[in-house]
Amino acid sequence: MANHTEKNRWAAGVTPYAEMGYWQPDYVPQDTDILCAFRIVPQEGVDPIEAAAAVAGESSTATWTVVWTDRLTAHEHYQAKAYQVSPVPGTDQFIAFIAYDIDLFEEGSIANLTSSIIGNVFSFKALKSLRLEDMRIPLHYVKTFQGPAHGIVMEREYLDKYGRPLLGATTKPKLGLSARNYGRVVFEALSGGLDFTKDDENINSQPFMRWRDRFLYVMEGVNNAMAATGEIKGHYLNVTAATMEDMYERAEFAQSLGSIVIMVDLTVGYTAIQSMARWARKNGVILHLHRAGHGTYTRQKTHGVSFRVIAKWMRLAGVDHIHAGTVVGKLEGDPHMIHGYYDTLRNAKIPVNPLNGIYFDQDWGSMPATMPVASGGIHAGQMHLLLDHLGEDVILQFGGGTIGHPQGIAAGATANRVALEAMIFARNQGQDYVTEGPDILNAAARWSPALRAALETWKDVTFNFESTDTPDVLATPSL
Amino acid sequence: MSFHLTQGTFSYLPPLSDDDVKSQIEYALQHNWPLSVEFTDDPHPRNTYWTMWGLPMFDQRDAAAVFYEVEQCKKAYPGYYVRINAYDRRLGRQTIALSFIVQRPSTDPGFRVVRQEGPNRQLRYTLESYATTRPAGQRFSD
Secondary structure (H helix, E strand, O other): OHHHHOOOOOOOOOOOHHHHOOEOOOOOOOOOOEEEEEEEEEOOOOOHHHHHHHHHHHOOOOOOOOOHHHHHOOHHHHOOEEEEEEEOOOOOOEEEEEEEOHHHOOOOOHHHHHHHHOOOHHHOOOEEEEEEEEEEOOHHHHOOOOOOOOHHHHHHHHHOOOOOOEEEEEOOOOOOOOHHHHHHHHHHHHHHOOOEEEOOOOOOOEOOEOHHHHHHHHHHHHHHHHHHHOOOOEEEEEOOOOOHHHHHHHHHHHHHOOOOEEEEEHHHOHHHHHHHHHHHHHHOOEEEEEOOOOHHHHOOOOOEEOHHHHHHHHHHHOOOEEEOOOOOOOOOOOHHHHHHHHHHHHOOEEOOEHHHOEOOOEEOOOOOOOEEEEEOOOOHHHHHHHHHHHOOOOEEEOOHHHHOOOOOHHHHHHHHHHHHHHHHHHHHOOOOHHHHHHHHHHHHHHHOHHHHHHHHHHOOOOOOOOOOOOOOOOOOOOO | OOOOOOOOOOOOOOOOOHHHHHHHHHHHHHOOOOEEEEEEOOOOOOOOOOEEOOOOEOOOOOHHHHHHHHHHHHHHOOOOEEEEEEEEOOOOOOEEEEEEEEEOOOOOOOEEEEEEEOHHHOEEEEEEEOHHHOOOOOOOOO
């Protein structure tokens, strides 16, 4: 102990990170700093403060030993500063707050931001586990990003659809349909009343259906459905491919056929997403993002990157849509956490909210909003719950809940649209739609045979499992 | 099956009664969304600018007075589409918050898809309203 406290900061050898300036409990974060909240579990015998300082060090300027070349720099400026470490009650976890000067990052680059913040530190031996819980992106840095190619407001005006959530469906089965059969599903679902249909994340260009054939048949379906309804319709044509050159080729073909929207998967990487976002704004095409693969690092509470951080990066990167959870469907999602993601994507200012997992105030300035997409195991009978949890600026995607309808795909689409409009209408009329939701749906089902059949088919379907990613704090019920 | 234009928030519900329309106007007024009335005989989905029935009623807080304007527009333009828009002027929105059709022509022949075939199976699609092949004002008369 005495040994290293007396050691000169610049003496060769190993010095604890906390003593090299990476732990500064008195530091007051600047408005321009990028702030991070990490959930850390130190190895046995490692002081949590040292662990936090190590994270700060390894995600900014430090290496494992003292280097004299630090003295050629204004190192105090470039060092990240851990400024608070708080235990999470009842666990071996700590939340470490770290501030990074804005000069550490290249303007407008998610790749650069993430290479610093989550670059090396997750493999650091002194930590048992590490998770990036939240980030405060200062407005100064926000302004260096394009942001959503169009955003929620522009999208609604482009589609001429207001006052209700949008409706979509993912084509099923997700693999195996020929292009001609695939376009049939699109036509039926859109002409029955959906606004969008969607390629699934793993529909790219396989032997059973090559991308160009799919695009041609899909657009035939889309245009026929527009004629049948007099509404703007779209199908998210997935342009995900092996190279940027392939993706641009597919996007340009989609655009030449008049598609209003394309999609990419999260698996293409941050830089490719930013490139496609720039392309989407330049060409007036909406950009949908499927978060394929995110569960590998977002789901476990002690490892990886929280989805709220991914949501922030993707709003900066510039996607117009992103899947963000359903609350009531088949996929992971604690309701409070999902409310936090939706706020992060849609609002201009988001205040600290521990209950929803929000660690920092976030100010997006005038950056457009990203439309959250709720997809996975939802059906018309949950419409009141979906509207209550997710609000109006959301795309509700009923894949099985449209295509699995006993009277056919168009009837499935009509059931969803009738349920939605009936619920919005009742809410606007002042009805307590959450409590009376089932009655409102049953009343509409009396004049809508499609809705009646949907409610009958899926009446008892729920997915009640414990969430793994939950907030540390719980709401105290008020009496 | 005859064509039914499904633009607007409530096109999949049965025709709205007067009380239904008033209840939605009330909802907009509770949110400080001024209302406006618009009509057209060109229902193409890219026809953004329907003709305005006067200016948006920025200062009108009385649902009955708004409803009166809706009725006047319907009376003056029977056989036209008439819609009510509610507008949200808040920073970050500055857009329509609710928009729904309150009058339709007795029949609408709908749309046709015009396909312009190019090389390599390429197609250019255009949507054309059958009604708009006739001059404005003569489109939905029997």
